[in-house]
Amino acid sequence: MDAIFLMNNVWIIVCTALVLLMQGGFILLEAGSTRMKNAGHIAGKTVFTVGIASLMFWAVGYGLIYGEGNAFIGLSNFFYGDATTMGEGLAGSVDFMFQLAFAAIALTIAFGGFAERAKLMAYVIFAILFSIVVYPVIAHWIWGGGWLGAHGKQDFAGSTVVHLTGAMAALAATMILKPRIGKYNKDGSSNDIAGHNQVFTALGVLILWVGWFGFNAGSTFGVEDAFFGYVALNTQLAAGAGAIGAMLMVWLLSGKADVPTTLNGALAGLVAITASCAFVEPWAAVLIGLIGGMFVYFSMKFFDKKRIDDPIFALSVHGTVGVWGTLSNGLFATPELATVGRPGLFYGGGFEQLGVQLLGVGASGLYAFVVSFVILKVMDVAMGGLRVSEEEEIMGLDISEHGGYGYPENLTPPKSTDKSGA
Amino acid sequence: MVSLKTYEDLGREREALISGKITDNEQMNDRHDEIIRETFDVARATIESEQGPPPAPFAFFLMGSAGRREQTTSSDQDHGIIFKGEDVQDYFLKLGKEVSEGLDTVGYPLCDGNVMASNSLWCRSVEAFHHQVAGWIEEESWQSLRNFSIIFDGRVLVGEPEFLENVKIEACHLIERNHLYGRLRDNVGYVKKGVGAFGQLLTDHPHSDHLEIKRTVYFPFVNAIRLLAMKEKETSAPTVQRMNGMEGAYPFLNSYRDDFESLLSLRVEKDVITPDRLSKEEKKEWKYLIRRGRKLFREVSRIMEEGNES
Numbered sequence: 001m002d003a004i005f006l007m008n009n010v011w012i013i014v015c016t017a018l019v020l021l022m023q024g025g026f027i028l029l030e031a032g033s034t035r036m037k038n039a040g041h042i043a044g045k046t047v048f049t050v051g052i053a054s055l056m057f058w059a060v061g062y063g064l065i066y067g068e069g070n071a072f073i074g075l076s077n078f079f080y081g082d083a084t085t086m087g088e089g090l091a092g093s094v095d096f097m098f099q100l101a102f103a104a105i106a107l108t109i110a111f112g113g114f115a116e117r118a119k120l121m122a123y124v125i126f127a128i129l130f131s132i133v134v135y136p137v138i139a140h141w142i143w144g145g146g147w148l149g150a151h152g153k154q155d156f157a158g159s160t161v162v163h164l165t166g167a168m169a170a171l172a173a174t175m176i177l178k179p180r181i182g183k184y185n186k187d188g189s190s191n192d193i194a195g196h197n198q199v200f201t202a203l204g205v206l207i208l209w210v211g212w213f214g215f216n217a218g219s220t221f222g223v224e225d226a227f228f229g230y231v232a233l234n235t236q237l238a239a240g241a242g243a244i245g246a247m248l249m250v251w252l253l254s255g256k257a258d259v260p261t262t263l264n265g266a267l268a269g270l271v272a273i274t275a276s277c278a279f280v281e282p283w284a285a286v287l288i289g290l291i292g293g294m295f296v297y298f299s300m301k302f303f304d305k306k307r308i309d310d311p312i313f314a315l316s317v318h319g320t321v322g323v324w325g326t327l328s329n330g331l332f333a334t335p336e337l338a339t340v341g342r343p344g345l346f347y348g349g350g351f352e353q354l355g356v357q358l359l360g361v362g363a364s365g366l367y368a369f370v371v372s373f374v375i376l377k378v379m380d381v382a383m384g385g386l387r388v389s390e391e392e393e394i395m396g397l398d399i400s401e402h403g404g405y406g407y408p409e410n411l412t413p414p415k416s417t418d419k420s421g422a
Numbered sequence: 423m424v425s426l427k428t429y430e431d432l433g434r435e436r437e438a439l440i441s442g443k444i445t446d447n448e449q450m451n452d453r454h455d456e457i458i459r460e461t462f463d464v465a466r467a468t469i470e471s472e473q474g475p476p477p478a479p480f481a482f483f484l485m486g487s488a489g490r491r492e493q494t495t496s497s498d499q500d501h502g503i504i505f506k507g508e509d510v511q512d513y514f515l516k517l518g519k520e521v522s523e524g525l526d527t528v529g530y531p532l533c534d535g536n537v538m539a540s541n542s543l544w545c546r547s548v549e550a551f552h553h554q555v556a557g558w559i560e561e562e563s564w565q566s567l568r569n570f571s572i573i574f575d576g577r578v579l580v581g582e583p584e585f586l587e588n589v590k591i592e593a594c595h596l597i598e599r600n601h602l603y604g605r606l607r608d609n610v611g612y613v614k615k616g617v618g619a620f621g622q623l624l625t626d627h628p629h630s631d632h633l634e635i636k637r638t639v640y641f642p643f644v645n646a647i648r649l650l651a652m653k654e655k656e657t658s659a660p661t662v663q664r665m666n667g668m669e670g671a672y673p674f675l676n677s678y679r680d681d682f683e684s685l686l687s688l689r690v691e692k693d694v695i696t697p698d699r700l701s702k703e704e705k706k707e708w709k710y711l712i713r714r715g716r717k718l719f720r721e722v723s724r725i726m727e728e729g730n731e732s
Contacts, residue, residue: 189696252620256628
């Protein structure tokens with residue numbers, strides 16, 4: 001068997017493991033960014049919804065994306081289990097596993113908008129529906145031979161497909177769920193609800209950062225010319241620049257070198273470079289990451305002013321910056337590297353690629369938002385509310401949804417305060 | 423004998439005070455003083471009925487914002503008792519406990535840091551206080567110098583004023599001899615930033631909309647003037663009174679006093695501002711006060727450092 005073929009497969013299965021490890025990053029990031037009383041819930045639901053995402057991707061997701069179909073959806077290869085197919089230099093199963101890990105990331109991002117107030121059952125049902133009617137459709141449009149891919153839309157590793165899609169679902173969720181108790185005052189002004197452990201958040205970001213090498217460098221789908229090294233280089237530069245950009249911005253504007261914002265800046269750099277990591281030069285990667293990091297703080301403030309409570313800043317990190325990352329191709333893609341689509345504006349490509357990118361962002365973002373909103377609205381009515389009761393939210397989801405605390409020694413179950421006996 | 427009010431009566435008076443329309447710092451603090459004095463009288467009568475009259479001359483003094491006559495609608499209690507005599511501490515500790523509980527009932531929450539006359543650290547004889555304050559200064563640890571700053575803001579509400587005054591004056595001499603001006607400055611050296619790089623008002627946290635007046639605007643003035651008062655052996659506690667007392671030596675204090683007085687009247691009504699909700703003029707005024715406080719603190723720091731070298 002061809003050595004390159006084997007190495008391709010080994011590389012991609014390693015990258016699959018790295019992308020799956022990003023879930024560990026999300027567990028720490030989300031748990032650290034929220035309160036102690038919800039920590040066990042946030043960690044546990046991530047593992048368990050990865051389970052749902054995996055089964056759904058196997059049953060229908062992969063087929064809807066990559067099956068034979070039309071410009072809008074694939075319609076074959078359900079219940080994937082083909083051990084013989086070889087395509088694009090990869091064993092089918094290796095390709096399947098890599099794609100599955102991406103689908104699970106999009107779902108976890110979407111759940112950022114649910115944090116600290118959604119019923120456990122809302123996670124279960126939305127995980128199933130998102131895995132059928134939201135993610136696969138957009139992935140098909142751009143990666144599965146759909147209409148946006150045919151237009152030459154550049155999204156190397158998924159700024160749009162994974163990050164923007166997840167963030168749009170998160171936006172729909174946070175709008176329907178409404179802000180957490182205590183986040184906003186009567187006069188509309190906002191309070192900080194601090195996360196309980198910045199060390200967890202930082203470690204979570206670092207795990208995501210490492211996992212991102214699977215996400216971006218793995219999206220080369222092979223080892224030929226060792227191009228993955230170049231992709232990794234751009235990824236590293238953008239992440240570093242993102243952290244710097246965000247800290248600079250929050251320092252200038254708030255007077256404080258805020259740690260959560262800086263951490264989100266590193267993630268913003270990673271999200272921003274995800275679409276363009278294979279198409280741009282390193283100096284552009286620095287700029288793309290830096291601007292992504294700077295945007296993230298403005299975006300956090302913007303959503304806060306609009307009274308959209310986004311506990312772990314998923315909308316800003318994955319949404320706003322996902323848009324920026326996708327558009328940045330239209331500015332910085334070089335003629336030599338643009339293997340899909342056209343060079344960017346700054347390389348004499350005119351506005352054409354920028355237009356294609358804008359169309360891709362607009363169509364995908366709109367679809368993900370509208371469909372998620374409708375699904376969640378219907379669920380809201382059918383389930384008698386997506387949100388837990390006020391009392392449950394106050395006592396925390398660890399105890400209300402799971403019957404035990406993530407930190408049992410630090411928290412004690414609330415005593416019954418109802419003296420009326422009713 | 424005049425019949426005394428109960429703690430509950432006084433609680434209602436305090437409630438009326440804080441929900442009332444007083445916007446003048448002097449009036450506000452006159453009323454707080456009256457309520458606290460009457461609470462002390464009730465406590466004293468309670469202890470007298472059980473233990474007999476006070477066995478020695480004493481003074482009941484307030485510290486913190488009450489000591490400085492800068493209480494707002496949400497101040498807690500900080501106080502102590504200094505007495506002249508041996509073997510009478512038990513009596514005054516009982517009195518201190520009754521006063522603390524009384525004030526708590528009236529609506530002044532117990533002090534988290536236990537700066538109350540029920541704590542033997544803050545309820546001692548004149549000799550013991552002299553000894554203790556000298557010990558704090560000799561120790562010159564962060565906490566011991568903090569304790570000294572606390573007692574330096576003491577103001578006698580009931581009893582003999584000179585007991586406490588003598589403690590302060592002797593301490594000031596000791597500080598001078600030990601060249602502690604720099605250390606005392608460092609002890610309150612954290613000045614919270616209130617105005618950003620673009621001249622914008624900064625909130626307390628990047629993800630909240632509020633700015634607590636106390637730390638950002640008010641503390642720099644209070645801390646600076648307390649430092650200067652330690653150097654100048656100015657024994658009064660209210661910041662404005664300290665400024666008046668030192669104006670001869672430091673004429674520049676004149677303009678800062680006007681700024682501080684306008685800050686006090688703004689602060690009577692609220693503890694927190696929301697920069698987004700302020701008009702352009704209001705923002706301008708707050709930024710001005712923040713900058714003035716920082717400037718005063720810088721100027722005083724310089725004076726303290728020079729004083730250390732001489």
